[in-house]
Amino acid sequence: MRAARPLFALAAFVVPAIVYIASVSHEPASWDTAELQGVPYILGISHPTGFPFYVLIGYVWSHVVALESVAWRMNVMSGIAIAVCAAAAYGTALEFGASMPVALAATLWFAFTENIWSHAIRAEAQDLAVACSTVAIYAFVRWMRGAGGAWFAAAFALCGLGMAAHPNALWILPAFLVGAAIAKRRPSGRLIAGALALTIAALMLYLYLPLRSAYVVAHHLDPAAALPGAGGGIFWNYNDPRTLHGLALELTGSESQTPAYFLASFNPAHIEAALWAFIDGIHLQYGTFATLLLFGGFVAAWRREWRGTLVLAVACTAALLFSVVYPNESDVGRYRLLASWLAVPLLGALTPQSRRGIGTALHAALITFLAVSAWWAFERQRSFFYHPPGEGGRWVIDAVRPYAPPGSVVVTGWLDATSLAYGAYADGSLAKRIIVSDDKLNVPLYRRWAKGRRVFLLVDPHNVTNVAGTRDYATLDSYHELYAVAP
Numbered sequence: 001m002r003a004a005r006p007l008f009a010l011a012a013f014v015v016p017a018i019v020y021i022a023s024v025s026h027e028p029a030s031w032d033t034a035e036l037q038g039v040p041y042i043l044g045i046s047h048p049t050g051f052p053f054y055v056l057i058g059y060v061w062s063h064v065v066a067l068e069s070v071a072w073r074m075n076v077m078s079g080i081a082i083a084v085c086a087a088a089a090y091g092t093a094l095e096f097g098a099s100m101p102v103a104l105a106a107t108l109w110f111a112f113t114e115n116i117w118s119h120a121i122r123a124e125a126q127d128l129a130v131a132c133s134t135v136a137i138y139a140f141v142r143w144m145r146g147a148g149g150a151w152f153a154a155a156f157a158l159c160g161l162g163m164a165a166h167p168n169a170l171w172i173l174p175a176f177l178v179g180a181a182i183a184k185r186r187p188s189g190r191l192i193a194g195a196l197a198l199t200i201a202a203l204m205l206y207l208y209l210p211l212r213s214a215y216v217v218a219h220h221l222d223p224a225a226a227l228p229g230a231g232g233g234i235f236w237n238y239n240d241p242r243t244l245h246g247l248a249l250e251l252t253g254s255e256s257q258t259p260a261y262f263l264a265s266f267n268p269a270h271i272e273a274a275l276w277a278f279i280d281g282i283h284l285q286y287g288t289f290a291t292l293l294l295f296g297g298f299v300a301a302w303r304r305e306w307r308g309t310l311v312l313a314v315a316c317t318a319a320l321l322f323s324v325v326y327p328n329e330s331d332v333g334r335y336r337l338l339a340s341w342l343a344v345p346l347l348g349a350l351t352p353q354s355r356r357g358i359g360t361a362l363h364a365a366l367i368t369f370l371a372v373s374a375w376w377a378f379e380r381q382r383s384f385f386y387h388p389p390g391e392g393g394r395w396v397i398d399a400v401r402p403y404a405p406p407g408s409v410v411v412t413g414w415l416d417a418t419s420l421a422y423g424a425y426a427d428g429s430l431a432k433r434i435i436v437s438d439d440k441l442n443v444p445l446y447r448r449w450a451k452g453r454r455v456f457l458l459v460d461p462h463n464v465t466n467v468a469g470t471r472d473y474a475t476l477d478s479y480h481e482l483y484a485v486a487p
Contacts, residue, residue, distance in 0.1 A: 012090035020079030034418035038426035048253035053164035082120035089344035098348025105370035132162030156195035160202025175315035297346035316342035393419025406432035412458035
């Protein structure tokens with residue numbers, strides 16, 4: 001088994017990575033996913049909070065891995081990030097007493113659950129943030145168990161990088177502060193100062209936003225800048241963060257009242273909702289029997305090492321407080337990836353400490369149960385390997401292209417605007433079109449633009465039946481009607 005140690009560790013990363021790569025789509029998606037597929041490739045600026053670490057890493061990745069479509073490359077990057085999460089889960093499970101077969105089987109089960117697999121195969125800033133967070137948790141646990149101060153510093157540096165990828169990673173920071181206070185050995189003042197300095201240094205990546213915005217404006221890279229009153233265009237210069245007002249909007253997400261909901265998440269009244277969200281999520285992903293086993297694993301881990309278990313539990317569940325109060329999220333599952341990750345070390349903690357007699361039988365039964373569960377989870381998600389032609393946002397790109405000639409403007413809501421912007425700015429399938437995302441239908445403004453160029457408005461006819469100052473131009477499908485704006 002000692003000789004097989006590197007193979008088990010490698011399998012914890014390679015097996016999920018291969019499965020994710022084999023199941024990602026080659027086509028652009030819609031909504032936030034299409035934006036996060038295209039923005040890194042052009043070194044642009046995404047919606048709040050800008051996700052600078054994700055954009056910078058994605059820029060390098062999408063140009064170095066020059067294979068297939070840009071969308072495929074960014075989807076694969078997310079798959080690699082979640083595979084890193086799986087490897088970190090495996091390592092953390094070993095720290096909590098799991099045997100290598102148990103840790104690997106639990107890791108693969110985690111990797112093939114629906115919520116994890118579905119987020120691993122699409123471009124998602126949360127994936128990179130969770131990868132940083134899980135490796136940070138592993139590093140902090142290693143330090144608590146006696147490893148050198150470099151592990152402590154690495155945990156805080158990775159926390160900073162995670163926050164620079166997506167601010168949801170900040171929820172692991174309280175666990176590290178608690179862990180530093182209750183650890184058997186206290187970190188020195190010098191180590192704490194160095195660790196916090198590394199965190200701040202990582203957060204300095206947010207300087208990318210105003211600097212890149214100023215460059216985009218100075219070099220006239222944003223096509224939407226040619227439209228009076230359009231403001232910063234999507235993909236290129238969202239919120240125009242070179243200005244103090246734009247930077248504040250970009251960093252805080254105040255347009256969607258995010259700061260208020262963040263503060264509300266500290267209200268103790270939401271703890272019960274967060275607890276039920278954890279239980280419901282674990283039950284949905286792993287089933288009733290495994291949920292009961294997880295609580296048994298928590299007890300076993302607590303008896304072995306209560307300090308590390310407390311840090312682990314807080315780090316993986318604190319974000320649930322925000323997830324239950326934030327109403328502007330249609331995909332709350334991406335805020336709960338760490339909660340699913342917690343299952344791996346807790347299931348691993350069920351490994352019998354003595355593997356003789358009855359312990360051997362229990363160990364074999366645990367391995368069998370976890371391995372069968374991982375296989376069953378894989379079988380249940382096999383549909384992820386199937387991708388119909390023209391899926392996602394590709395169909396709307398192809399549908400709009402014949403009607404909106406080069407030089408024209410297409411205004412639509414965020415859901416489709418990101419797909420069209422991907423075609424216009426990332427892969428060139430809608431080259432020389434200007435894409436504007438606007439859910440408010442400011443037709444008088446569009447009519448001003450129409451004095452110098454053709455302007456089209458793409459809407460859902462179920463929600464918009466009459467747009468004054470436009471004429472019905474084309475029906476793309478039952479949910480997409482194209483209007484031509486009159487000057």
